[in-house]
Amino acid sequence: MALYYTEDQAMLADSVTGFMADEGGIKKQLRHWRDTNCKDGFGHGLWKQFAEMGLTGMLAAEADGGLAMGHVEAGIVLAEIGRNLTPSPFLTTAVMGVTALSEASDELRGRWLPGVIAGETVLAMAIDEGAKHRPDKIACRAERAGNGFRLTGAKGFVIHGTSADALIVAARTSGSDSDADGVTLFAVPKDAAGIGHTAVRLVDSAMASHVRFDGVELDGSSVIGEVDGGRAVLNKVLSAGRIGAAAEQTGVGSGAFAMTTTYLKTRKQFGKLIGEFQALQHRAAHLYSELEIAEAVVIKAQQLLDGGSERAELMVSVAKAKAARACNLAVREGVQMHGGVGMTDEYDIGLYMKRERALTEFMGDANYHAERVAQLSGY
Amino acid sequence: MSDLESFRAEIRAWIEANCPEEMRRPVQDEGDICWGGRNFVFKSEAQKQWMEVCAAKGYTVPDWPVAYGGAGMDPAQAKIWREEMARAGARPPLSSFGIWMLGPALLKFGTEEQKVHYLGQVARGEIRWCQGYSEPGSGSDLVSLQTFGEDKGDHWVVNGQKIWTSYADKADWIFCLVRTDKANTYQGISFLLFDMTTPGVTTKPIKLISGSSPFCETFFDNVEVPKSQIVGQLNRGWDVAKYLLGHEREMISGAGGGEQTSTIGKVLTRNGLDDPMLRAELAQFDIDALSFAAMGEKFLDEIKVGKAHPAQPNMMKYAGTELNKRRHELLMAAGGSTALEWDSAETRGGAPARSWLRTKANSIEGGTSEVMLNVVAKRILELPGA
Ligand SMILES: Cc1cc2nc3c(=O)[nH]c(=O)nc-3n(C[C@H](O)[C@H](O)[C@H](O)COP(=O)(O)OP(=O)(O)OC[C@H]3O[C@@H](n4cnc5c(N)ncnc54)[C@H](O)[C@@H]3O)c2cc1C
Ligand SMILES: Cc1cc2nc3c(=O)[nH]c(=O)nc-3n(C[C@H](O)[C@H](O)[C@H](O)COP(=O)(O)OP(=O)(O)OC[C@H]3O[C@@H](n4cnc5c(N)ncnc54)[C@H](O)[C@@H]3O)c2cc1C
Numbered sequence: 133m134a135l136y137y138t139e140d141q142a143m144l145a146d147s148v149t150g151f152m153a154d155e156g157g158i159k160k161q162l163r164h165w166r167d168t169n170c171k172d173g174f175g176h177g178l179w180k181q182f183a184e185m186g187l188t189g190m191l192a193a194e195a196d197g198g199l200a201m202g203h204v205e206a207g208i209v210l211a212e213i214g215r216n217l218t219p220s221p222f223l224t225t226a227v228m229g230v231t232a233l234s235e236a237s238d239e240l241r242g243r244w245l246p247g248v249i250a251g252e253t254v255l256a257m258a259i260d261e262g263a264k265h266r267p268d269k270i271a272c273r274a275e276r277a278g279n280g281f282r283l284t285g286a287k288g289f290v291i292h293g294t295s296a297d298a299l300i301v302a303a304r305t306s307g308s309d310s311d312a313d314g315v316t317l318f319a320v321p322k323d324a325a326g327i328g329h330t331a332v333r334l335v336d337s338a339m340a341s342h343v344r345f346d347g348v349e350l351d352g353s354s355v356i357g358e359v360d361g362g363r364a365v366l367n368k369v370l371s372a373g374r375i376g377a378a379a380e381q382t383g384v385g386s387g388a389f390a391m392t393t394t395y396l397k398t399r400k401q402f403g404k405l406i407g408e409f410q411a412l413q414h415r416a417a418h419l420y421s422e423l424e425i426a427e428a429v430v431i432k433a434q435q436l437l438d439g440g441s442e443r444a445e446l447m448v449s450v451a452k453a454k455a456a457r458a459c460n461l462a463v464r465e466g467v468q469m470h471g472g473v474g475m476t477d478e479y480d481i482g483l484y485m486k487r488e489r490a491l492t493e494f495m496g497d498a499n500y501h502a503e504r505v506a507q508l509s510g511y
Numbered sequence: 512m513s514d515l516e517s518f519r520a521e522i523r524a525w526i527e528a529n530c531p532e533e534m535r536r537p538v539q540d541e542g543d544i545c546w547g548g549r550n551f552v553f554k555s556e557a558q559k560q561w562m563e564v565c566a567a568k569g570y571t572v573p574d575w576p577v578a579y580g581g582a583g584m585d586p587a588q589a590k591i592w593r594e595e596m597a598r599a600g601a602r603p604p605l606s607s608f609g610i611w612m613l614g615p616a617l618l619k620f621g622t623e624e625q626k627v628h629y630l631g632q633v634a635r636g637e638i639r640w641c642q643g644y645s646e647p648g649s650g651s652d653l654v655s656l657q658t659f660g661e662d663k664g665d666h667w668v669v670n671g672q673k674i675w676t677s678y679a680d681k682a683d684w685i686f687c688l689v690r691t692d693k694a695n696t697y698q699g700i701s702f703l704l705f706d707m708t709t710p711g712v713t714t715k716p717i718k719l720i721s722g723s724s725p726f727c728e729t730f731f732d733n734v735e736v737p738k739s740q741i742v743g744q745l746n747r748g749w750d751v752a753k754y755l756l757g758h759e760r761e762m763i764s765g766a767g768g769g770e771q772t773s774t775i776g777k778v779l780t781r782n783g784l785d786d787p788m789l790r791a792e793l794a795q796f797d798i799d800a801l802s803f804a805a806m807g808e809k810f811l812d813e814i815k816v817g818k819a820h821p822a823q824p825n826m827m828k829y830a831g832t833e834l835n836k837r838r839h840e841l842l843m844a845a846g847g848s849t850a851l852e853w854d855s856a857e858t859r860g861g862a863p864a865r866s867w868l869r870t871k872a873n874s875i876e877g878g879t880s881e882v883m884l885n886v887v888a889k890r891i892l893e894l895p896g897a
Contacts, residue, residue, distance in 0.1 A: 134587070135809035136818055393892055408896035413888035420887060421830045425799075425806040432805035447801065454802040502794040509797065511776045511790065 133439075135431055137204070145208045148187070155181060156218035158480050165219055166337040172295040173339035174219035182222065183251025191230045191372075196245045198230070202438035203372065204431065207379035214383020215390075217480075217487050219338060221254045221292045223376045229255030231372040232300045232317060235365045236356040240319055244298055256296035257373065258287035258320075258343055259366070265496040267302070267370060269310050272345065274303035274318065280351040281305070283318065283326075286344050291494070293341025294331045297322055300369070301345070305360050315363045317356040324348050336486040367445075373495045375433055375448050378455035381491050382427050385459035388466040388484035389423055392416070395470055412469060419458075419465055426451075426458035446508045453501035456492045463488045518588055522595045529564045531557035535600045540862060541723070544606050548639025549683045565604035566635045572610055575618070579626050580634025586815035593767060608677075609633030609640040611762040613686050616702075616755040620743040629704070641707070642759075643673040643687035643729060644752065651882050653688070654696055654749065658731060660689040660703065667691065667703070669711075669734040675876070679714040679727035682707055686755075689736075692746050702748030704740045711735075721868040722853075722861075759877045760824040761814075764831030766807035774800050775838060778845045789844060796841055803834050822890035829883035832873035839867040 137145060155161075155178060165173055182188050187209055192198020199205075206227050213220050225248055233241055233248075233255075247253030259267055272285030283303055293299065299320045307314030320327070326348040329341045357365040393416060396407030406412060433451035436444040463485040467474040474481050492498065534557055538544060542554050545562050553559040565571045568582060574589040575581025584592060596603075614633055617626055632638040649656040658671025669689055679685070684706055692699030707714075711734040716724040743751045774797040779790055810827055813819035842863060843850045850863040858864070874880040888894045 134590075134812040134816075135805065136813055136816075393894070397893075397895060405895045407894040410885075413892075413894050414881070414884040416892055416894065417826075417829075417884040417887035420892060421826045424826060425802050425830060428806040428809040429802035432808070447805075450798050450801045453795075453798045498798075499791075502791065502798060505797055505801075506776055506790060506794040509774060509776050511779045511793070 133435055135428060135435070137208075141204060141208065144205060147185075148209055148212050151181075151185060152212040152216050152218065156212065156216040156220075158217050158483065162217045162219055162337065162483060171331070171339065172292070173333070173337055174221060174292070174295075178218070179221060179254070180251040182220070182226075183249065187222070188226045188251050189230075189245075189249035190226060191234070192245055192249060193234060196234075196241055197249050198245070203375050203379075203434040204438060206372075206376060207430065207434050210376050210379040211383035211386075214380040214385075214487070214491075215387035217336075217384070217387070217483055221256075221295070223373065223380065224257050224291055224296075225253070225255040227376045228257050228369050228373045229298075229300055232356055232365060232369045233319070235317075235368070236319065237353065239353050240356065244319060247297065253297045254292055254295055256290050256292045256299050256341075257369070258290045258293070258299045258301040259370075260289050261285070261287055263288070265493070265500055267366065268312075270302055270304050270315055271309045272301070272303045274305050274316060274350065276305075277349065280349060280354075281316075281318070283320070283345040283348040283350055286342065288340075288342050289493070290341045290343050291338055293343055294329050294339060299327075299343065300356070302362060302366050305362075312363050314360050315366060316359050317362040317365050317369075318350055318354045319356055320345075320348065320350060320354060324350070334490055336483075336490040338490060370495060371437060371445060371448050374452045374501075375430070375437055377491050377494050378426075378430050378448075378452045379434070381455040381459040381488065382423070382430050384484055384487050384491065385423050385426065385455070385462035388459075388462045388481060388488075389419060391481055391484070392462075392466040392469050399471070406469070415465055416469075419461055422458040422461055426455045429454050446505065449496075449501040449504040449508065452496060453498040453505065456498040456501075459488050460492060460498075515587055515591065519591050519595065522592055523598075525568075526595055526599045526601055529561075530599060530601045531561055533557040534561040534602045534604075536602075537600070538602055539859065541725075543602070545602075545604065545636070546639055546678070546681070547605050547607055547636025548681065549637070550681065551636075551639065561602070562604045562636050569634065571605040571636065572614065572630075572634045575614065575630065575634065579618070579630035581630075586812070589815070590812070605636045607633065607636070607639060608642055608682075608686075609638065612642060612755050612759045613640050615758040616686075616751050617742060619754060620702075620751045625742065638683045639678070639681065641676050641679045641682035641685050641729075643676055643679075643685045645675045646672060647674050651879055653752075654700070656688055656690060656700065658687070658689050659693070660691045660701065660736065662691070663735075665738055667701075667736045667738070669703070669705075669731045669736055671731050673729040673731075675717070675726050676714070676729040677726045677876075679707070679729045680716055685712075685729070686742070688748055688752055691748075695746065697749050698746050700748040700752070701745055702742045702751040703736050704742060705734065705736045709734050709736070719869070720871070721865040723865070723869075756878060757821070757824045760828035760883070761810075763873060763877045764807070764824065764827035765803075765835065766810050766827050766831065773804075775841060775845075778842065782845055782847075784845065789841075793841060793845075796837060799834055800838070803830060806830070820891055822886055825878070825883045825886040826891070828877060829874075829880050829887070832870075833880060835873050836870050839863075839870045843867050 189198035190201045194200045274281040274283045301318045305316040326346040328344040399406045429451045433447040436447050466481045470481050473479050572581040573584045573592045577583040646656050660667035660669045687703050689703050691701040711732040713730045714727040716727050718724045776793040776797045846863050852858045853861040
């Protein structure tokens with residue numbers, strides 16, 4: 133398969149790019165919700181528009197009312213979310229949430245997917261427990277109680293946690309914290325008794341939550357997949373989230389880069405456009421090369437994931453690490469090359485830097501994925 | 512089965528049936544590369560046989576037209592050919608400047624007669640070419656070149672000196688940039704082809720830091736070149752030269768999946784090293800190598816259908832060669848003091864150190880990294896005054 137968009141994908145990209153430039157822009161979304169101190173950190177109106185565009189159900193099966201598309205298509209949307217820094221529950225809901233629910237019973241899918249596809253329901257992922265992404269270790273416990281389970285423990289970095297209608301929770305149903313087996317995924321409705329939230333605003337203005345589960349009673353029907361066999365589902369969810377975040381980062385990187393090259397062509401110092409200085413030209417050209425390479429490996433990993441390749445897991449980690457490094461370089465060079473104005477809140481370049489930091493941390497930073505690459509490669 | 516699937520099956524079976532076992536082992540050194548040419552000494556019968564069976568089918572240049580010695584594969588088929596060759600671990604049947612550089616330039620700028628004549632020779636491995644671009648005073652600033660061709664009616668008389676001419680002492684013919692108008696800088700250069708045995712051509716090998724002498728100083732003393740041996744128009748050789756450089760840069764970048772793109776982390780376990788810092792560096796390298804391999808694949812896919820920026824080979828060359836240099840720095844680090852040995856049997860005659868030193872030329876030959884960045888800044892990013 134060629135490593136560029138098919139005709140259908142190119143058409144999707146065209147329509148999403150136009151739509152997001154009109155509706156998802158920094159002023160209309162990110163700055164608006166940030167400056168009005170929105171408790172959810174994103175606009176539900178845009179989420180509804182996503183549904184009208186058919187984006188919310190991209191990854192859902194046709195039988196569930198979705199479009200049965202793949203990660204290349206989801207990545208097209210995420211890259212535009214990145215380029216526009218649009219606050220959106222798309223990644224946690226339509227990508228990770230739908231990936232999880234696709235493995236769930238008819239009953240659970242019927243309960244949550246129609247709302248997601250209609251742009252009315254938001255899902256959040258409760259996976260990590262500490263400040264760093266360590267999904268191999270799950271201490272949050274769901275003990276058997278009667279016909280169901282009782283959930284106890286804490287989760288952190290739950291993006292959109294307080295606005296979500298349901299949390300997808302990875303909990304331990306047997307074994308010890310670091311066992312691969314014994315993990316079970318649950319879809320926990322927001323109104324279940326015993327859930328406590330501490331909402332926190334993150335550096336990129338997204339709202340996250342520290343969630344406590346204090347003996348939350350769940351019936352058996354909230355289990356996604358097999359009891360104790362949740363690791364396989366979790367791995368799919370993680371891959372979807374990682375490649376999705378990587379795609380979003382390529383968008384953030386290229387958005388920051390576009391702003392920066394525009395600035396190099398307009399700002400004058402020493403009687404010249406600063407873009408004439410070779411010191412800046414070479415750094416910009418190097419950055420271009422890094423961003424191109426990151427985009428290439430992201431689409432490669434998306435295709436492998438969609439094709440069910442055995443190399444997908446490795447390449448998703450490669451893509452997440454590469455996209456993180458390239459995007460990080462883009463925002464650092466972006467702020468630096470803007471000089472003093474790059475430090476101001478008025479200029480958008482700083483907003484790119486903030487989003488990059490959050491995305492890097494989400495689903496594992498570059499070092500985490502480098503470690504995985506070494507392990508998966510057998511050294 | 513789709514057409515492409517049956518094509519793949521056919522290619523797979525053909526390679527299986529025709530590629531000798533010995534030609535499926537990784538290339539270890541210069542001697543394993545089949546360059547072809549009048550004076551080429553094959554290292555083994557298998558090497559000769561592999562070149563010949565491929566040439567007979569047009570597989571030395573699979574995507575060239577059949578009329579010029581190729582197999583006429585379209586981009587999708589050529590990609591399958593590359594994938595199946597990689598899958599089988601098969602060595603390229605023939606490597607040459609004729610294939611990588613002159614061929615694409617002739618396909619675009621040559622006359623029908625030139626294409627049939629020269630391309631066929633290249634495809635069959637009969638004639639080996641060298642590249643006469645650089646001069647002592649004209650490296651990065653190539654357009655300042657001084658080698659002069661004086662118009663003598665039906666021929667030119669060429670005088671001057673080239674330098675860094677790779678394999679000039681082994682090549683049969685040269686494609687050469689010659690000034691044919693002293694009053695015009697860019698539009699005063701012509702792209703000439705001539706036989707290295709023409710009277711007045713001499714070469715003098717130069718020894719590299721790696722110890723080998725693959726390139727030469729090349730002198731022209733009243734060399735007569737018939738007018739029929741010009742490619743493109745008189746004084747418009749710069750267009751041909753630049754187009755050819757794009758292909759040269761593509762080749763040096765390793766975009767087609769050369770050693771640059773393969774991972775090296777396993778060297779850690781192979782050498783039994785317990786070195787967490789090196790392991791981390793190797794993992795970072797492998798991420799970059801696998802990412803660049805994807806970039807190479809994407810680039811080739813795109814360039815074949817006109818989707819790549821025409822200046823993209825410059826980016827590829829920059830990224831690919833810098834990556835390859837890093838690769839050999841890490842391999843030296845992983846090799847420790849063993850890798851320092853210059854002529855021991857254990858290191859196959861100092862192969863790690865010699866390869867490491869050789870790779871330093873990657874970001875110089877075919878245009879330096881700094882020049883690549885200049886071109887990207889100017890032509891792709893359209894930065895001012897670049
Ligand atoms: C937090 C903060 C506090 C400050 N406090 C003070 C203060 O108290 N008093 C005061 O007077 N100023 C202050 N400044 C201003 C500061 O000194 C300037 O921002 C700085 O000198 C850069 O100038 P500039 O912002 O106009 O950027 P520019 O000069 O426009 O530079 C933009 C980019 O171009 C690059 N560039 C410019 N010229 C060249 C060249 N010739 N070659 C290569 N690259 C080049 C720069 O390195 C930069 O990356 C402050 C700035 C900040 C951010
Ligand atoms: C192994 C090898 C094989 C080669 N094979 C061939 C061959 O077969 N045929 C052939 O014709 N040539 C060949 N070359 C020559 C090669 O193309 C030149 O070496 C190359 O173009 C650089 O020219 P130079 O050596 O004169 O360096 P210079 O041009 O003198 O460069 C010196 C340094 O200055 C930098 N520099 C120059 N201009 C700029 C600028 N504008 N901005 C920023 N930095 C700049 C360069 O990047 C470099 O770091 C070969 C070279 C090597 C090393």
